[in-house]
Amino acid sequence: MLEVLNLRKEYAGLTAVKGVSFSLQPGDIFGFIGSNGAGKTTTIRMIATLLEPTSGTARLNGADIVNDPMAVRRMIGYMPDFFGLYDDVKVWEYLDFFAAIYQVPAKQRSEVIDNVLELTDLTVKKNAFVQSLSRGMQQRLCLARCLVHDPLLLLLDEPASGLDPRARAELKELIAELGRMGKIVIVSSHILPELSDFCNTVGIIEKGELLAYGPVNEIVRATQPTRILEAHVLKDAAGAVELLQRLPQVVTAQATRDGELRIDFAGDNEGQAELVKALVDGGFKPIGFREHQADLEDVFLKLTTGAVN
Amino acid sequence: MTTVMNWLNENRAVYFGNATSMREFRVQLRGNRSVLLFGAYLVMLIGVAMFVYSEAVGDQRMSIVEAQSRLQSFYMTVMELLAGTICVVAPALSATTVVLERQRRSLDLVFSAPVSPKYFLVGKMLSSYRYIWMLLVLSLPVTAACVVLGGASWGDVLGSYVLLSMQALVLTSISLLMSTLAPKPVSAVLWSYAACIPYLLVTASGAGSFLFGYGHGHSMEAPFFVALSPFMVIQAVGTYTAVGNFDVPNWIPALGVTLLITKIALLTAGSLLSPVGKEARSLRIHGFFYLVATIGLLGYYTTSSIGFSSDLGGTLGRTLAWVLMPLIVVLPFMTCYGYDGENRFKPNGMFKLTDIFKPTPATGLPYVLLLIGGAAVGLVSGFWIGVRESGVSFLSPATAALTPVKAATPNLGAFSFVEYFTFVVAFWVFFWSVGRLASSFGIGLRAARALQFGSFLLLCAIPVPVIITLDHASSLTGGTNIWSLWALRSIFNGDSSASGEAMTYAVILCLLAIPISFYAEARLKEMLEKRNAIRNVVDSAA
Ligand SMILES: Nc1ncnc2c1ncn2[C@@H]1O[C@H](COP(=O)(O)OP(=O)(O)OP(=O)(O)O)[C@@H](O)[C@H]1O
Ligand SMILES: [Mg+2]
Numbered sequence: 001m002l003e004v005l006n007l008r009k010e011y012a013g014l015t016a017v018k019g020v021s022f023s024l025q026p027g028d029i030f031g032f033i034g035s036n037g038a039g040k041t042t043t044i045r046m047i048a049t050l051l052e053p054t055s056g057t058a059r060l061n062g063a064d065i066v067n068d069p070m071a072v073r074r075m076i077g078y079m080p081d082f083f084g085l086y087d088d089v090k091v092w093e094y095l096d097f098f099a100a101i102y103q104v105p106a107k108q109r110s111e112v113i114d115n116v117l118e119l120t121d122l123t124v125k126k127n128a129f130v131q132s133l134s135r136g137m138q139q140r141l142c143l144a145r146c147l148v149h150d151p152l153l154l155l156l157d158e159p160a161s162g163l164d165p166r167a168r169a170e171l172k173e174l175i176a177e178l179g180r181m182g183k184i185v186i187v188s189s190h191i192l193p194e195l196s197d198f199c200n201t202v203g204i205i206e207k208g209e210l211l212a213y214g215p216v217n218e219i220v221r222a223t224q225p226t227r228i229l230e231a232h233v234l235k236d237a238a239g240a241v242e243l244l245q246r247l248p249q250v251v252t253a254q255a256t257r258d259g260e261l262r263i264d265f266a267g268d269n270e271g272q273a274e275l276v277k278a279l280v281d282g283g284f285k286p287i288g289f290r291e292h293q294a295d296l297e298d299v300f301l302k303l304t305t306g307a308v309n
Numbered sequence: 310m311t312t313v314m315n316w317l318n319e320n321r322a323v324y325f326g327n328a329t330s331m332r333e334f335r336v337q338l339r340g341n342r343s344v345l346l347f348g349a350y351l352v353m354l355i356g357v358a359m360f361v362y363s364e365a366v367g368d369q370r371m372s373i374v375e376a377q378s379r380l381q382s383f384y385m386t387v388m389e390l391l392a393g394t395i396c397v398v399a400p401a402l403s404a405t406t407v408v409l410e411r412q413r414r415s416l417d418l419v420f421s422a423p424v425s426p427k428y429f430l431v432g433k434m435l436s437s438y439r440y441i442w443m444l445l446v447l448s449l450p451v452t453a454a455c456v457v458l459g460g461a462s463w464g465d466v467l468g469s470y471v472l473l474s475m476q477a478l479v480l481t482s483i484s485l486l487m488s489t490l491a492p493k494p495v496s497a498v499l500w501s502y503a504a505c506i507p508y509l510l511v512t513a514s515g516a517g518s519f520l521f522g523y524g525h526g527h528s529m530e531a532p533f534f535v536a537l538s539p540f541m542v543i544q545a546v547g548t549y550t551a552v553g554n555f556d557v558p559n560w561i562p563a564l565g566v567t568l569l570i571t572k573i574a575l576l577t578a579g580s581l582l583s584p585v586g587k588e589a590r591s592l593r594i595h596g597f598f599y600l601v602a603t604i605g606l607l608g609y610y611t612t613s614s615i616g617f618s619s620d621l622g623g624t625l626g627r628t629l630a631w632v633l634m635p636l637i638v639v640l641p642f643m644t645c646y647g648y649d650g651e652n653r654f655k656p657n658g659m660f661k662l663t664d665i666f667k668p669t670p671a672t673g674l675p676y677v678l679l680l681i682g683g684a685a686v687g688l689v690s691g692f693w694i695g696v697r698e699s700g701v702s703f704l705s706p707a708t709a710a711l712t713p714v715k716a717a718t719p720n721l722g723a724f725s726f727v728e729y730f731t732f733v734v735a736f737w738v739f740f741w742s743v744g745r746l747a748s749s750f751g752i753g754l755r756a757a758r759a760l761q762f763g764s765f766l767l768l769c770a771i772p773v774p775v776i777i778t779l780d781h782a783s784s785l786t787g788g789t790n791i792w793s794l795w796a797l798r799s800i801f802n803g804d805s806s807a808s809g810e811a812m813t814y815a816v817i818l819c820l821l822a823i824p825i826s827f828y829a830e831a832r833l834k835e836m837l838e839k840r841n842a843i844r845n846v847v848d849s850a851a
Contacts, residue, residue: 012648012753048421052652070423078421084414088336100328101422145418 001025002047002153002184006056009042009208016042018208019056024186024201026152029179031199031216032188033300039208040188041081044155047186048078060153074102077146081157083138085130091117091141092126095148102149116144120174136167143174154178154185161189172198196297206304220299226251229263229272232288233279237261240284247278322428329419329432333406334439351447354390358451361386380460385543387455388469391448392539395441395473396509399480400487403437404501407488407578416582426579426588430489434481434575441477445470468546472560475567476512476539480505482574489578512538520544530556532610536563569599580668589653593666593676600680601687604632608691612699622722623808626729629688630800633681633733640737641761643673644744647754654754656833659745659826670748674741681737685730725808732799732811735818740765742826749832769797 002024009017017039024030034040045051047058049069057064063071086094092113099109117123120140125133133141139159146154156175160168176198178185189195195202196216203213212219233240237255244253249267256262265272272291279286337343361383407430410416419429452470455461484501491497516538519531531548535541536559549556573595580589611628646656653668661671665679740761747760772795776783783790785801789810792798796818799811 010648012751045417048417050417050421054652054655070425073421073423076421078417080414080417082414084418086332086336086413086415088339089332093332093335097328097332098418098422100326100331101419101424101428103322103423106326149422 002058002060004043004047004056004058007043007046007053007058008055009039009046009051010054016208017046017053020203020205020208020210021056022203022210022213024184026182026184027179028201029175029185029187029199031195031202032186032205033190033195033202034188034205035190035304038190038205040190040205041157042208043205044078044157044186044188047153048076048155049073050078074149075152076155077149077151077153078155079142079146079157079159081161083142085138085141087131089130090126091122091128091130091133094130094141095145098145099148104149112148116147119147119177120144121170136163139163139167139171140174143171152183154183156185156187158188158190160191204300204303211303212299226264226266228292229261229265229275230288230290230292231261231263231279231286232259233261234285234287235259236284240279240282243278243282243284244275247275250275323431324435327428327432327435329429330435330439331432333433333436337436337440347443347447350394350444354387354448354451357390358383358387358454377459380455380458384452384455384460384465387448387451388473388543389540391445391452392473392476392542394444395477396480396505396539398444399437399441399477400484400501400505401498402440403433403481403484404488404491404497405494406433406437407485407582408491408494408497412494420582426582427575429582430485430575430578434478434485434571437481437485438478441481442474445474445477465543465546468560469542472536472542472545472563473539475560475564476537476542479508479567479570482571483508486574486578489581509539513540516541516545531559533557533559533562533566534610536560537566573599589668590666593668597666597676597680597683601683603687604629604684605687605691605694607632608688608693609695610691612692612695620722620725620803620805622724622726623729623803623805624722625688625692626726626732626808626811627800627803629685629726630729630733630736632688633684633737636677636680636737637740637762637765640673640677640740640765641744641758643668643676644670644741645748645754645757645761646670647748647751647757649754656748656837659830673744674738677737677741678734681730681734685733689726722808728808728812728815729799731815732818735815735822736796739818739822739825742822742829745826745829746832749829749836751836772796 004020004022007017007020008015020039020043022030032040032043042051046053047060047065049065049072053066057066059065060072060075063075065072086097089097095113095116096109099112100106104112113126114123117126120143122137122140122144125137125141130138130141139162143156143159146156159175160171163171175185175187179198179200187195187199200215201213202216202219204211204219212222214222231240237259240261241253241255244250244261244263249265249271251264251266253261253263263275265275267275276286276289407416410419420426452461452466456463456466483504484497487500487504488497491500512534516535519535520541529547529549530551531545533550535548536545538545545559548559550559550562551557573592576588576592576595580592582588607628608625646654648655654670657669658671660674661669662675665672665675743764744757744761747757747764748754750757750760752760776791776795780791783792785792785798787802787804788806792802793810796814799807799814802810
């Protein structure tokens with residue numbers, strides 16, 4: 001389990017991270033969203049023990065990033081937002097090097113290497129030189145490197161940048177698989193659609209502050225106290241609007257030109273059923289009724305102002 | 310027991326099967342590049358050897374004795390050539406290692422793994438060092454030829470190789486340190502040569518001054534540092550130092566010194582690399598003890614040259630001031646504060662005695678004072694031991710029983726020593742306060758350090774041309790004259806009035822340092838309050 005406790009990082013002129021706290025359980029895939037300069041990389045590097053926090057700390061299974069960095073490092077795989085590949089090295093040698101510095105016993109290394117290559121679909125490139133791989137393959141190799149020691153926590157800083165849609169889809173599949181394997185995965189990105197469909201937890205960071213964090217649907221709920229309902233009645237949309245506006249839980253109701261009703265509704269599911277009933281009782285004939293699905297994009301746009309440090 | 314086992318296991322992992330060195334080894338062996346390089350090296354070595362050889366023994370009509378001496382000079386040429394090659398190749402090889410990783414940004418990958426800076430640096434060192442060894446081994450055919458022809462014995466050759474490889478280790482570790490300091494590969498190479506050349510010059514002149522003083526058939530007793538110069542390996546091979554009744558071969562203490570230099574260099578590099586590591590602290594501890602030991606040795610070896618002049622205290626005092634001058638390179642790293650991404654340099658007070666080895670700005674001054682005190686004690690004790698050994702008994706046994714510091718009784722100039730000591734303390738306290746002031750401007754850590762260093766150079770150097778233009782007739786030595794305006798004059802001046810001048814400057818520098826440091830403290834406080842105010846505004850707005 002990962003607990004991040006009030007992490008703070010100050011640089012000469014600015015505070016890059018201002019007291020970020022969250023906690024994650026095995027199997028959680030945490031989408032860490034923020035625009036450029038929001039403080040994602042800084043937070044991740046602190047958790048990866050590469051940067052000393054000005055105050056606050058984080059604990060991974062009880063090991064503290066400040067007091068016991070070596071124990072933390074054994075449990076994490078960190079994939080930075082750049083490659084950091086060595087020249088003149090073959091794929092398996094690259095992985096062998098990292099397996100060695102992660103203290104994987106020499107006898108198990110070749111098996112471990114085969115496994116991670118299999119997982120990242122790079123088996124055919126085992127003997128290729130690292131610099132001969134395509135960008136997507138290099139990205140996957142970097143991920144494979146993070147996996148050689150079977151870490152509990154994966155810190156992936158913008159793993160999908162520069163990938164084509166197909167590679168992106170494959171990466172998502174891979175990350176979802178890692179979640180199913182019981183790992184904690186932190187994936188940062190500034191591209192929302194990239195994260196929304198496979199993360200089960202999200203955190204939205206702006207100017208070093210975590211504006212919201214929690215399971216995706218809860219966040220959406222919490223930040224959108226009202227839901228938008230879309231309905232269609234057979235005729236007399238204007239009359240329907242009039243009726244709806246008298247209902248207590250309806251904040252506003254409007255009809256579009258083609259007769260569709262948009263209702264800003266503050267009630268729960270029960271109230272939603274009541275609303276349909278009221279329409280029917282009022283003699284209107286609803287032929288379509290659905291809840292407009294607010295997504296992370298809405299949440300993000302609503303929460304953030306686009307300000308940068 | 311388990312701690313010992315852990316320690317052993319850890320070190321085994323560091324020195325054997327080190328992954329960093331393994332990876333580099335694979336790359337080194339890959340392709341034709343190294344084969345070509347080694348081939349070219351061998352061809353060059355053999356070519357030069359053949360040329361020198363034909364020059365040396367080309368003349369058929371010479372006597373056996375003459376042929377023998379020519380063969381010896383041939384052997385010497387080969388060894389000098391080898392030494393030259395190593396001095397050129399070793400810094401170049403290791404200077405780029407760390408800085409290239411930094412540039413490629415692979416350092417983050419390595420240090421997000423459970424890798425200590427020591428493991429990483431030793432790996433780098435081993436891989437460069439292995440290269441040097443290959444050069445040495447490849448040169449064996451040529452040196453073996455010398456043995457076969459009679460220019461040298463196998464013992465000479467092996468001994469020389471041991472000494473050469475020791476010096477290669479020193480050069481490698483110095484360059485490795487420069488590689489962690491430098492921002493770019495090119496500057497790393499330049500800095501490495503800039504750091505190695507002084508070392509080579511100092512050791513060569515130290516060794517040379519002893520070795521060339523000897524005539525033929527001299528005794529092989531010589532101070533151990535003759536074994537520290539790669540250019541003197543042949544002369545140094547058989548030398549020894551007499552310790553009591555034992556003749557200790559000089560390569561043993563030289564090996565010790567080599568390892569200490571290597572250790573200090575790697576610890577410094579390690580503390581630069583690791584944001585949260587223990588290296589920086591351990592560097593301070595080692596640094597203190599090595600400084601005291603080195604200066605003690607210096608006091609010991611200079612006993613005879615300092616002699617028993619009337620101004621013994623003054624001479625020792627000036628020596629103390631001189632040997633501490635290199636502090637200027639490290640002082641900026643200990644006094645300046647600011648934010649550079651690491652907590653280690655966050656302002657945490659002015660003067661904190663507890664946890665003095667923990668490298669924070671607050672322990673900077675206490676640690677510097679500890680260094681100065683340690684150096685003074687080391688110098689006087691070393692000197693004292695030297696006096697005892699030389700058998701000169703101008704001190705009464707009663708005085709001898711006293712502590713070494715007191716041994717410099719007033720008639721020996723103890724008072725001048727105290728005056729110089731005060732000067733040294735004031736001098737460094739003053740520059741410490743300048744560093745605090747520079748940091749309090751909030752211009753950033755690097756800029757503050759540069760400012761402190763620059764102010765040192767300015768204040769020490771600027772008066773010189775000014776004084777010379779004002780009055781070029783006055784002399785640096787002797788009684789009070791226009792040169793007295795220069796704070797550093799007293800450490801150049803052996804005159805009896807010099808220590809008094811040193812004392813005057815001690816008072817002046819202290820009087821300057823006190824307001825400067827308190828002003829800096831006030832500025833810092835103001836700056837911190839402003840930051841806090843801003844933070845509160847930001848936090849309450851959120
Ligand atoms: N070494 C440093 N010194 C000073 N400021 C820094 C340093 N590193 C980062 N910052 C600042 O900290 C803030 C957060 O940077 P960070 O790299 O964490 O953002 P990010 O969310 O990862 O952005 P991106 O999406 O562009 O990667 C930025 O304003 C940046 O300028
Ligand atoms: Mg980033």
